Amino acid sequence: MSSRKPKLILVYEPKKACFDRLVADNHVPERAVEIASYLAQSTDIAAEFDALAAACQKRGLSFAPVTLDAAASVLAGEDPKTTLVWTLTDGIAYFRGGAAPALARLNGLKAIGADDALFALCQDKFRSGAVLGALGLPVPRAGLARDGAWLVAPPDSPAGWFVKPNRLGAKIGIWPDSRCHDLGHALELSRRVFAAYRDDVVVQPYVAGRNARASFLGLKPDTGAEAIGIALVDSGSDFQTMQDSLALYGDTGVAAKAAGNYAEPLLLPVGASQPRADARIRRIAESLMVGLGLRDVFSIDFRVEADDSVHLIEFEVCPGLPCFDFRDYCRQQWGLSLANAMAETAMNRLRA
Template sequence: MSRAMNGLAAGETRMILITGRRAPEVPQVLVEQGFEVEIRDGAAPEQAASGQVGVEAKGEAEVVVIEGDQVALQRFLGAGSQVKPRSGRALRVAFTYNVKRGIAGDQEAEFDSPRTISAIVEALQGWGYEVVPIEAGPDLPARLDEVAPDLVFNIAEGWHGRSRESQVPAMLEYRGIPFVGSDSVSIALTLDKVLAKRLVASAGLDTPAFQVFRAADEPLNPALTFPLIVKPACEGSSKGIGEGAVVHDEEALRARVRHLRERYNQPALVEAYISGREFTVAVVGNGAEPCVLPVLEVAFNEAAGAFPVYSYEIKQEIVAGARYLCPAPIDRELAERLARRAREVFSALELRDLARVDFRLAEDGTIHFLEVNPLPGLTPDYSDVCLIASAAGLTYQTLVGHLMRAALTRMGFPEEAMPGVVPLSTLAAGVGLGEAVG
């Protein structure tokens, strides 16, 4: 269990946030299991006051506060379930994750809701695997010894430092346990946006000109001209990227750097602001030609401002500043260029199994690499990768099946251990008129 759950006495209560999209059944299920449920933001005040459940929410604005004892909560998440003897030839898959617990601010922005965790468990079970969910806390090594899995499906984000996302993969590598996803080196490199940009640039790929600020009073490189965008160097989920991220003069630049240094205790990445369309590309598989799913465009609107960025507020739908078009309304030539560039980034950073790559298209047609996420969100009907998969005609279970097949093939597991999915190579790279998917 996580640090937040340590030291709880039997029967003591803990509050946890569930953020959900189009999932009114979640509160009802929890009520039936004896939890006290209060709906906020996603319901009218009178509905929240009456305890009414099953209210349709608007995106991640729905916040459900659940109060229950530790044992019941762990049972609902599956993390406290006893390990049963192996059944037949089914692979035993340990599923490692970090769960949102309602800490204020953006500290848990990269963690997953119980709804996402349950969806992944159900998808893996749907392929016949024996699944043991384990929250990635201090007792993870002991839990893995108890479970003795054949492999691990990992989405844990880690707790501290710029290498936090690599903590679970590194521990699995140390113990010789195979797992789905990129190795610890690649995951550590990609969370550090500066190192990722340097490696991508060294491979001859375009990325916005940049400078690293370790203090607010450092001189600005004269090659950088305003507007500029200022980001934390080692954060995900657009943490620290919001109102004020795009700066137009040195006073604003230094104030923003100072703010991020104080808030996140890490260097600030200052980049040339690329005015143009934004695309995200999901890459699944391994080898020389991993599959690229249909391209998704993050189509900004007036609410995103005159210098739009894919901000924390837009991702959390606090600000309705974008629509998601997939397949993106682009011609075949651009779709193929984006697919090729995504594969090149995937290769340059030595990623495997799954990644989401973000690009900006400059007015001169140059495709600029922004960042890559080897642990992209997998919230059904909400996360970019899930919207892309849906546009490609893949169900959620099929998407998870493809991730498992890619990893099992790489690990050398026999065919009978593989999910029976149609090869992704049969899908097009994604060219169309552009359908709103979120």
């Protein structure tokens, strides 16, 4: 039996490392800043390191934050009997966090989160949409365009279309005109995205409704779908643009707080106003846990219509842990701060 103290290793990709790599790959610095901003949670989580170390120490664990570039060498020296790896950042293209769970598996280490295959799938919106559709889930059908040319034609849509980058998530590179009413404009958006970010675009029928997020943390190994928290996310706008996203997280969010300009979206329980929609979302989430393999920690984004129709938009295997919505979930569902919720989850997993 190993005599080493049980350890939680948090692997994260810093914004600067990503920015430097993108610029070296000839991305325009202004666009590299926008791309790297999606890693703002690596900036925000740093403020939690002392609290995480203390929460882990209280439970008999040690805590080690490890940058992604150091992960290969660090994980190779860890004891599989006493080490748990938690990956903060996913990514297969612009970001590289999807390598961390694979490295954990390579070294026989326990890991929090889904299989590394899902880290890749969730970052390709077109492919993940195809899989979700094959599972019979209510995901909007999608076309795919690259630099002004259709790779897959989108379906007809009387309400117009929504255009977003394929591998950068639902927010990166999204402009106010990303909801469009003719396919010529959708192709123009694909040219803009390709020029700015070298990415394809997903073109989906626009769906009305309010934005909702389902959050999950498996605090105990037997935690099931009953612990999913489902909230409407009301930012006052139909969808979040790049500028909206920049204002909430990382250095820009810190500056906004200091200037008194920071405003978090309102979080409203779906069940309080639309219990049927809440029940439908919960069933969809359970289907993803059973059929797709989501577990331990994840989030799922939805659009909820007034008649309780629900549209599945995307899932994330690395939700923004230090973001306002996940912190609120930890308080509401588990009565714990983020640091204590993470430490409690790690302790329960290592002792299972």
